[in-house]
Amino acid sequence: MTITFEPGSHSRADRPTHVTYDELQRAYDHFNERLFGNGLPACLITLQREKRTCGYFSAQRWASMDGRTTDEIAMNPAYFAVTPIVETMQTLVHEMVHLWQYHFGKPGRGRYHNGEWANKMEAIGLMPSSTGKPGGARTGDHMADYAIEGGPFLAACEELLTQSFQISWYDRFPAADHIAHGLASQAAQLSNSAAAALPIQISSSLASMVRGASTAIGQVSGEETTTGPQPAPPAAANRSNRVKYSCSGCGVNVWGKPGLNVVCGDCKVPFEV
Template sequence: MHRIGAFFGSYNPKIARNWGEKRVLEEKPTTECYQTLSSAYDYFNSALFAGQLPDVIITFHRQRKVMGYASIGRWVNEKRQYVDELAVNPEYFAKYPLIEICQTLCHEMAHIWQAHYGSPGRRGYHNAQWAKKMVQIGLIPSSTGKPGGQNTGEWMMDYVLLEGPFHNACKELLKKGYRLPWVDRYPVYRLELPITAYDDKGSEYELTENLNPRPTAAIAAMRAEKDASAVMTEQSLSERRLGSEHEEVNRFYDDDNLSELITSKPKPRSGRIKYACKTCHIQLWGKPGLNVVCGDCNKKLSEVI
């Protein structure tokens, strides 16, 4: 039987030589990666779900524009015991804040909870029971990703409740030194956005790296300094505002036990993709898979998620 494989990534002789050398690591990278995610699953299971969730098999996937999914009853052993799969996309690890990776993880866990203890909605629909559970753990469902959106429906995002259960649990996890030990060298490019949370009145707060809310005066000073020092054209300012808009998330649930639950895929608004130059901040829209080079700096434009 012939086996077909593939090699991904550019060839760098220097790096290749380093790979060929005998490396002494404290722990095997595969074990370290999966144990890190498994420990986060166990931590949030205890902190937010009272330890109710079953063990799962955590996997990596690289589906385009999908941060994670859950697939109920996807794995089976010789004893006919079924286990759910929870998959995360490592291409988002390097550029996205750790709280958003944990947010994706907990969103999938809410779907796993509903699959075992509730009544999931029809394919593609986030129902009221799911929304209620999300609110209980401190992730507020919203069709816009901000206060004021619908909390049920086909397309659904969520935002962090300030000082809610998830926010507080995530802060404690970071205090313990939690981190992702390995990240992808070719991550998904993302425009710089602040880490935010909202209180129960819908007011927005920027969070520090430790997930503490910044004082209002400090935020105003930072914004004023940024505005004073920025040298940008009116067009580029407009483009940056467009780049800071949150994409809607395409999440669906399939009633079949062996179906995938995609919960972090941006909703396709058209067949076009946004591309941006990291240096000049120009942006354009085009079909997927374009190889576009900026005419000003001669650097390749990256897809914006």
């Protein structure tokens, strides 16, 4: 579909920038009211295609000409089409907890998600997990989460989605790892079933435009799909004899041969592959 712009004739639907950021701001305001008592300050929401991350928070990232500053919450649009909308909202709220902690708590050093952050996540209905599934660590440098059944987040999300909320514009070229993330996500089953479905399942028009959509839909339904656009092939396996080991405490990395038993001298914890 081609959109033709004529001077002076722009309707709201003809302005993708306005529509996209208005939707994200609406979601932010809704969760701020329902989960944070309207206590969070305003921030600047951006779209960033950072590799291997659904979103991030950056404190006081932006400055105005009159000397004011504001925080940034970035969302990765490459996941939008191939991830259930409830997962996209989880990413937004996950970063809102970082914003809350920056202003009202004590953030961990660097990228570390500490106990205070984990407790706040649980309080609003998101269980922090290093694996994104039950049983994962509650704290660490690289953290995911899953929705707690019957918790405040799911209630707030369901309320938002029953108010005709939607994301209108989607990145057409998700990478293979974005599709894999969407297929593996533990989407909560809300009464609004559209929340747990991939957007490409809901809209056939969107599916016809998104690379890899037919493959993703086929895997969700358990059917083999060989027609339509295919995702990029996975990266070649690392065939070197070096393995990266990381400390879950301080985040320092070392490289060595497979099978090493490495312990951090500062944190006194084993390194993880």
